[in-house]
Amino acid sequence: MAHKRIGGQTVRFENPPSVLAYAAVAGKKEGEGPLSDQFDLVIEDAYYGEKTWEKAEVRMQQEALTRAAEKMGCVPSNFGYIFAGDLINQCLVSSFALRDAGAPVLGLYGACSTMVEALGLASLSVDGGFAECAAALTSSHFASSERQFRMPLEYGNQRTPTAQWTVTGSGVCVVGENGPGPYITHFTAGKIVDMGVTDAANMGAAMAPSAFETLTAFFMDTQTAPSDYDLIVTGDLGRVGFDLLLELFKQHNVQITNVNDCGLMIFDLQGQDVHAGGSGCGCSALVLNSKLLNEMKAGTLNKILVLGTGALLSPVSTQQGESIPGVSHLICISNTKG
Amino acid sequence: MAHKRIGGQTVRFENPPSVLAYAAVAGKKEGEGPLSDQFDLVIEDAYYGEKTWEKAEVRMQQEALTRAAEKMGCVPSNFGYIFAGDLINQCLVSSFALRDAGAPVLGLYGACSTMVEALGLASLSVDGGFAECAAALTSSHFASSERQFRMPLEYGNQRTPTAQWTVTGSGVCVVGENGPGPYITHFTAGKIVDMGVTDAANMGAAMAPSAFETLTAFFMDTQTAPSDYDLIVTGDLGRVGFDLLLELFKQHNVQITNVNDCGLMIFDLQGQDVHAGGSGCGCSALVLNSKLLNEMKAGTLNKILVLGTGALLSPVSTQQGESIPGVSHLICISNTKG
Numbered sequence: 001m002a003h004k005r006i007g008g009q010t011v012r013f014e015n016p017p018s019v020l021a022y023a024a025v026a027g028k029k030e031g032e033g034p035l036s037d038q039f040d041l042v043i044e045d046a047y048y049g050e051k052t053w054e055k056a057e058v059r060m061q062q063e064a065l066t067r068a069a070e071k072m073g074c075v076p077s078n079f080g081y082i083f084a085g086d087l088i089n090q091c092l093v094s095s096f097a098l099r100d101a102g103a104p105v106l107g108l109y110g111a112c113s114t115m116v117e118a119l120g121l122a123s124l125s126v127d128g129g130f131a132e133c134a135a136a137l138t139s140s141h142f143a144s145s146e147r148q149f150r151m152p153l154e155y156g157n158q159r160t161p162t163a164q165w166t167v168t169g170s171g172v173c174v175v176g177e178n179g180p181g182p183y184i185t186h187f188t189a190g191k192i193v194d195m196g197v198t199d200a201a202n203m204g205a206a207m208a209p210s211a212f213e214t215l216t217a218f219f220m221d222t223q224t225a226p227s228d229y230d231l232i233v234t235g236d237l238g239r240v241g242f243d244l245l246l247e248l249f250k251q252h253n254v255q256i257t258n259v260n261d262c263g264l265m266i267f268d269l270q271g272q273d274v275h276a277g278g279s280g281c282g283c284s285a286l287v288l289n290s291k292l293l294n295e296m297k298a299g300t301l302n303k304i305l306v307l308g309t310g311a312l313l314s315p316v317s318t319q320q321g322e323s324i325p326g327v328s329h330l331i332c333i334s335n336t337k338g
Numbered sequence: 339m340a341h342k343r344i345g346g347q348t349v350r351f352e353n354p355p356s357v358l359a360y361a362a363v364a365g366k367k368e369g370e371g372p373l374s375d376q377f378d379l380v381i382e383d384a385y386y387g388e389k390t391w392e393k394a395e396v397r398m399q400q401e402a403l404t405r406a407a408e409k410m411g412c413v414p415s416n417f418g419y420i421f422a423g424d425l426i427n428q429c430l431v432s433s434f435a436l437r438d439a440g441a442p443v444l445g446l447y448g449a450c451s452t453m454v455e456a457l458g459l460a461s462l463s464v465d466g467g468f469a470e471c472a473a474a475l476t477s478s479h480f481a482s483s484e485r486q487f488r489m490p491l492e493y494g495n496q497r498t499p500t501a502q503w504t505v506t507g508s509g510v511c512v513v514g515e516n517g518p519g520p521y522i523t524h525f526t527a528g529k530i531v532d533m534g535v536t537d538a539a540n541m542g543a544a545m546a547p548s549a550f551e552t553l554t555a556f557f558m559d560t561q562t563a564p565s566d567y568d569l570i571v572t573g574d575l576g577r578v579g580f581d582l583l584l585e586l587f588k589q590h591n592v593q594i595t596n597v598n599d600c601g602l603m604i605f606d607l608q609g610q611d612v613h614a615g616g617s618g619c620g621c622s623a624l625v626l627n628s629k630l631l632n633e634m635k636a637g638t639l640n641k642i643l644v645l646g647t648g649a650l651l652s653p654v655s656t657q658q659g660e661s662i663p664g665v666s667h668l669i670c671i672s673n674t675k676g
Contacts, residue, residue, distance in 0.1 A: 002418065002470040002515065009442050011468045052658050080343065081527060088654065089427045091447040095530060095650035099663050104347050104527035106455060107650075107665070109429045109447040117444060121459070128466025130349045132340040177340065189419060189442035192433060312433035312445075316426065316486075320390050325437050327445070 004127070007221025009214070010188040016337045017126040018179025020133055023067035024290040025060045027142070027168025030278075033267045038290035039169075040067050046143055046168070054088060054096075057141040060170040061086075061097035064289075065137055068172045072133075077102030079174065080131025083118035085109050087140050087166075087281055088148060094137065103135075112207075112236050113190070114138045115171060115285040116308025116329040120187035122175050123331070133176030140280030142166045149315060150200065162202040164238045164279035167266060171285025173293070182296040186222065186332035190214040192312065194325040200318050203311035204241020204263075204276060210326035211237060211309050212248040218305070218330050226256040230301045233292065235284040235309035235328070236263035238277035262287035284308055296333060303334045342465070345559025347552070348526040354675045355464040356517025357634075358471055360627040361405035363398045365480065365506025368616075368624060371605045376628035377507075378405050384481055384506070391482040392430060398508040399424075399435035399477045402627075406473065406510045415440030417512065418469025421456035423447050425478050425504075425619055426486060432475065441473075450545075450574050451528070452476045453509060453623040454646025454667040458525035460513050461669070471514030478618030480504045487653060488538065500540040502576045502617035505604060509623025511631070520634040524560065524670035528552040530650065532663040538656050541649035542579020542601075542614060548664035549575060549647050550586040556643070556668050564594040568639045571630065573622035573647035573666070574601035576615035600625035622646055634671060641672045 004011045024039045031042030041063065048056035061084070069076050076082065082101060084094035085108035098105045110117040118136030125131045143153055145166040151157045175184055193210035211234050219225060226232060226249075237245055242261040249256045262284045263277035288306055295301040312325040342349045362377045369380030379401065386394035399422070407414050414420065420439060422432035423446035436443045448455040456474030463469045481491055483504040489495045513522055531548035549572050557563060564570060575583055580599040587594045600622045601615035626644055633639040650663040 002464075002467055004467040005418065005469060014467075054654060054658065080340065085447060088652075090449065090650065090652035090655075092650075092652040092655050095652075095663050095665075096655065096660065099530050099532045102529060105530050105665060106459065106527055106667075107447040109423060109445040111428065111445075121444065124466060124468055125462065126340075128462060128468070129340055129342040129352075130462055130466070131343060189444055191440060192437050192443050194437045312428065312430075314426075314428035314430040314433075316392060317428075317430050317434065320392065322434065325433050327433075327443060329444075 009217040010186055010221035012186050013123060013127040013184060015127055016183035016185045017123045017175035019182050019293060020174045020176040020179050021068040021071040022173040022289040022293050023064045024171045024286045025064040025169055026286055030167055030169050030266060030286060033272060035266055035291050038294055053141050053144040054092060057093045057139050057144055058097045061093060061137060061139045064170040064172045068174050079103045079133055079135045081106055081125050081134040082137055083108055083121050084137040085114040086138055087145050093139055110327060111310030111312050112279060112281050113308030113310030113327055113329050114281045115288060116306055116331055119173055120189060120329055120331055123184040123187055126175055126177055133174055135172055135174045137172045138281040138285045139170035140166050140282035142168045145280055159275055160201045161275055162240045163275045164203060164263060164277050165274035166280035167278045167283040167286060169282040169286045171289035173289055182333050182335050183337050184331055185334045188214055188218045188330040190328040192325045192327050194323055196323045198323045200313055202240060203279060203313060204238040205244055206311045206324035207237055207309040207326040208241040208244035210328040211245050211307055214307060214328040214330050226258060229303050229305050232259040232305045234261045234307045236279040237261045237309055238263040238279060240276050296335060306331050306333060347555040348524055348559035350524050351461060351465040351522060353465055354521035354523045355461045355513035357520050357631060358512045358514045358517050359406040359409040360511040360631050361402045362509045362624045362628040363402045363507055364624055368505055368507050368604060371610060373604055373629050376632055391479050392426060395431045395477050395479040395482055396435045399431060399475060402508040402510045403475055406512050417441045417471055417473045419444055419463050419472040420475055421446055421459050422475040423452040424476055425483050431477055448665060449648030449650050450617060450619050451646030451648030451665055451667050452619045453626060454644060454669055457511055458527060458667055458669055461522040461525055464513055464515055471512055473510055473512045475510045476619040476623045477508035478504050478620035480506045483618055497613055498539045499613055500578045501613045502541060502601060502615050503612035504618035505616045505621040505624060507620040507624045509627035511627055520671050520673050521675050522669055523672045526552055526556045526668040528666040530663045530665050532661055534661045536661045538651055540578060541617060541651060542576040543582055544649045544662035545575055545647040545664040546579040546582035548666040549583050549645055552645060552666040552668050564596060567641050567643050570597040570643045572599045572645045574617040575599045575647055576601040576617060578614050634673060644669050644671060
């Protein structure tokens with residue numbers, strides 16, 4: 001059977017779930033960037049009134065989730081599932097943010113691909129008849145991530161030109177059986193791709209091959225081409241990874257022009273001194289759940305591909321001399337069900 | 339619609355996925371315990387010929403996955419999805435184990451509930467028509483976990499009587515559309531429950547309330563009672579948590595006698611000096627994918643409930659004075675599809 005599986009990696013939803021609500025709660029720096037007027041809320045204080053950055057991130061997830069529920073006139077306990085994850089060890093942020101949610105929680109880890117992984121699985125649960133609606137939730141925080149993955153901020157280390165700036169913020173998207181769209185029509189889960197990149201300050205290079213792999217699989221599975229979509233958006237490849245992705249398409253003689261990257265969209269790279277661009281689970285979560293879905297709603301975009309790109313980076317594996325595997329998941333969002 | 343949702347948290351599969359293959363690769367201590375003759379393979383060397391414990395755990399996952407595929411006469415790249423997770427930060431073990439798997443990977447984090455979370459989602463993907471077959475994979479390793487969550491082994495700290503022993507091993511279960519059973523008939527995803535336990539050396543107490551919550555939800559959703567099942571097995575509550583669970587049922591006047599815990603089954607608590615019993619993702623993964631499924635196959639068990647119980651413990655949250663939230667997911671396995 002598996003009648004919704006087309007090709008090797010892609011599923012086409014039979015009753016494409018509709019986006020019912022979405023929300024984006026952004027940090028200060030993100031609120032000063034090009035998308036400043038697109039967010040539901042900008043938090044000026046990195047601590048959000050809490051004692052630690054992790055607790056601030058917890059509160060951001062709660063705020064985003066509550067706002068999405070309010071837009072639907074409900075509360076988070078009405079969600080059939082909440083698919084959630086974050087970058088902090090043991091997915092601390094999601095676990096604590098959802099302590100009082102009152103809905104079944106399925107914890108994910110997909111590094112920066114988590115938003116799309118969550119939305120893909122939420123869509124799968126709705127299309128499969130397992131939930132009337134389901135939420136996809138994630139976040140990241142510059143300060144909690146830098147401390148965990150790289151250096152304590154107090155150390156003041158020099159950032160390399162390839163380094164990306166972890167986005168502070170949380171995004172949520174709720175999909176359900178009945179709604180006016182936009183619709184999630186396809187989900188392509190990615191394979192893990194490891195081309196041997198070992199530089200933890202160059203995640204874009206580690207992720208680009210997996211983004212190429214998943215996009216190529218999607219185009220093959222659906223028998224479509226890049227030009228069939230209004231926009232193709234990658235998660236957080238940043239300047240370096242994005243250029244590598246374009247180079248990979250060029251090498252394979254694939255025309256692709258209508259493409260952008262959340263890591264390049266969320267910041268003014270020159271003006272905001274973020275080197276290669278934004279990164280972190282919050283990056284694609286914020287861009288998707290503000291500008292992209294706003295434009296889908298407005299009809300200025302009608303059919304887009306969103307790729308969550310994850311660098312499966314771990315300080316432990318880096319210390320053990322390992323390379324950085326990448327994984328990229330893809331969803332197709334359309335204003336029509338077809 | 340959501341026609342497969344019965345009650346608040348439980349789904350009943352329309353075409354219950356069949357277990358197609360399973361495998362359990364255990365560590366030395368586990369191989370000396372009561373289930374010694376049930377495992378596919380016992381690894382005598384904690385390093386498994388590798389340089390680090392993490393790499394040993396990676397190899398255990400690969401070995402388990404390959405063995406399950408071999409039993410089906412295929413390779414891991416034939417699996418529609420691999421749902422995988424582990425305890426090590428950034429799910430390092432699963433990411434590296436699946437670098438060359440050649441199948442779409444969906445990363446999970448559910449602490450010690452991961453085996454059941456993965457199997458629930460794998461079943462959902464098969465029943466929903468998204469994959470012909472899907473694998474659920476997880477692992478843990480005593481040495482890699484102790485170092486990360488508690489103390490370096492070299493420190494030789496005194497273990498409290500409530501402490502549990504992280505199981506070394508990896509288990510995998512593959513489910514698919516067509517097969518002779520046993521079948522996964524129901525999946526109940528758990529809510530996060532936090533009763534304020536703050537002792538990282540007493541995870542059983544942190545998890546017991548969530549196990550009670552999910553079991554109660556399942557019985558209510560399905561209108562069944564504990565006596566309708568041959569056996570009810572919790573993941574790794576251990577001696578302390580298991581006694582608390584029994585106490586909770588007693589307080590609520592629910593008769594429950596046909597119940598056991600993987601953490602109590604995998605070790606000889608007295609003879610093997612493991613204090614309150616086994617824990618870790620590998621605990622329920624090994625017990626499910628050896629003894630439990632062996633007995634289902636043999637017909638000595640015909641209908642069981644398996645609960646993955648997870649303590650959403652993080653060294654960071656512990657340092658910040660937080661309590662330990664728990665989450666428990668449940669699957670019902672039956673030799674008939676009904």
